[in-house]
Amino acid sequence: MNIVFMGTPDFAVPSLETLLTEGYNVVAVVTQPDRPQGRKKVLTPTPVKEAALRHGLPVLQPQRMRSPEAVEELAAYKPDVIVTAAYGQILPKAVLDLPQYGCLNVHGSLLPKYRGGAPIQRSIINGEKETGITLMYMAEGLDTGDMIAKSVVPIEDEDTSGTLFKKLSLAGAALLKEQLPLVIEGRAGRIPQNEEESTYAKNLTREDERITWSDSSRAIYNRVRGLVPFAGGFTLWNGEVFKVWEVAQPRDGALTGGNQAPGTVLDFTDQGIEVKTGDGSVILTKVQPAGKKAMEAAEFLRGGVLKKGEVFS
Numbered sequence: 001m002n003i004v005f006m007g008t009p010d011f012a013v014p015s016l017e018t019l020l021t022e023g024y025n026v027v028a029v030v031t032q033p034d035r036p037q038g039r040k041k042v043l044t045p046t047p048v049k050e051a052a053l054r055h056g057l058p059v060l061q062p063q064r065m066r067s068p069e070a071v072e073e074l075a076a077y078k079p080d081v082i083v084t085a086a087y088g089q090i091l092p093k094a095v096l097d098l099p100q101y102g103c104l105n106v107h108g109s110l111l112p113k114y115r116g117g118a119p120i121q122r123s124i125i126n127g128e129k130e131t132g133i134t135l136m137y138m139a140e141g142l143d144t145g146d147m148i149a150k151s152v153v154p155i156e157d158e159d160t161s162g163t164l165f166k167k168l169s170l171a172g173a174a175l176l177k178e179q180l181p182l183v184i185e186g187r188a189g190r191i192p193q194n195e196e197e198s199t200y201a202k203n204l205t206r207e208d209e210r211i212t213w214s215d216s217s218r219a220i221y222n223r224v225r226g227l228v229p230f231a232g233g234f235t236l237w238n239g240e241v242f243k244v245w246e247v248a249q250p251r252d253g254a255l256t257g258g259n260q261a262p263g264t265v266l267d268f269t270d271q272g273i274e275v276k277t278g279d280g281s282v283i284l285t286k287v288q289p290a291g292k293k294a295m296e297a298a299e300f301l302r303g304g305v306l307k308k309g310e311v312f313s
Contacts, residue, residue: 272297
C-alpha cells in the first residue's frame with residue numbers, strides 16, 4: 001500500500017513519523033516550497049521536508065497543488081491513501097479522487113467548530129476550555145468532509161498556541177495510528193458534519209495582534225497567549241509599536257487606578273507592569289520595545305523610561 005503524506009509545519013511531523021514507525025509505505029512527501037526566513041532572508045525548508053529528508057523520502061514542493069503538472073507528478077506515485085496535516089493548500093478534486101481509500105486530514109479542532117487555517121490560535125483567543133483533533137475524509141469544501149473520529153484535548157489556563165500545537169500534534173498522530181487501520185479495513189466511522197454548528201477560524205491578521213485595553217482582563221490574557229510564540233500582541237507607546245509576549249494571570253479587579261482610562265500604567269510590581277483594562281488589570285511580564293529584543297518586563301523597567309500614569313494606546 002502506497003501512502004503520500006502532505007504537511008508543512010512542526011504540527012505535522014509527529015503524524016509523518018508515526019506512519020513510518022508503524023511500518024507504512026510512505027512513497028512521497030508533499031510540502032510547501034522553501035521560504036526565506038529571518039532578517040537575512042535565508043531560504044529555509046519546512047519542518048516536514050527536514051523530517052522527510054532524514055528518512056530518505058522523495059519530497060515534492062509544488063507552488064500550486066492545483067496545477068496539472070503537480071497533479072500528474074503526484075499521480076505517478078500511485079497513492080492508495082493520502083494523509084494531510086496542516087499542508088497549507090486546498091486540494092483539487094483531481095487529487096482528492098486519486099487514492100482508493102481517500103484523502104485523510106488531521107485537523108486541529110473539534111469539527112465542525114473552527115474550520116479553517118487558525119483553529120488552535122482562535123480557540124485560545126476565544127477562551128475555549130477544550131479543543132482537540134478531528135480525523136476526517138477530505139472533500140472539496142474547506143474542512144467540510146465526513147468525520148472519522150475525534151480526540152478531545154483540554155486547554156489549560158497556562159497554555160499558549162505553542163504548547164497547544166505540541167499537544168495537538170501528538171494527539172493527531174495517536175488518532176491517526178488508531179484509525180488508519182480501520183480506514184483501510186473499511187471499518188472506520190463516517191459521520192457527516194452538522195453545518196448549523198460550524199464556525200470558521202480565519203487566518204490571523206495584524207489587527208488580531210492589537211491589544212484593545214478596554215477589553216476584559218481575561219480577553220487580553222487569552223489574546224496574548226493565543227498569539228504566542230508566533231506573533232505576540234502589540235500596543236502603541238510614544239507612537240511606536242510595543243510588543244507584549246507574556247501576560248500574568250489576569251486580576252479580577254485593578255488594585256489601583258480608580259477611574260483611569262484602560263491602557264494606563266498603574267504600577268510596577270515584582271512581576272512586571274500593571275496596566276488598567278476594561279474590568280481590572282493585567283501584568284505584562286515579557287515585552288519588546290520598538291527596535292529592541294524581547295525581554296522580561298523587570299529588565300525593561302530598570303531603564304526607567306516608562307512612567308506610572310502613561311497610557312498605552
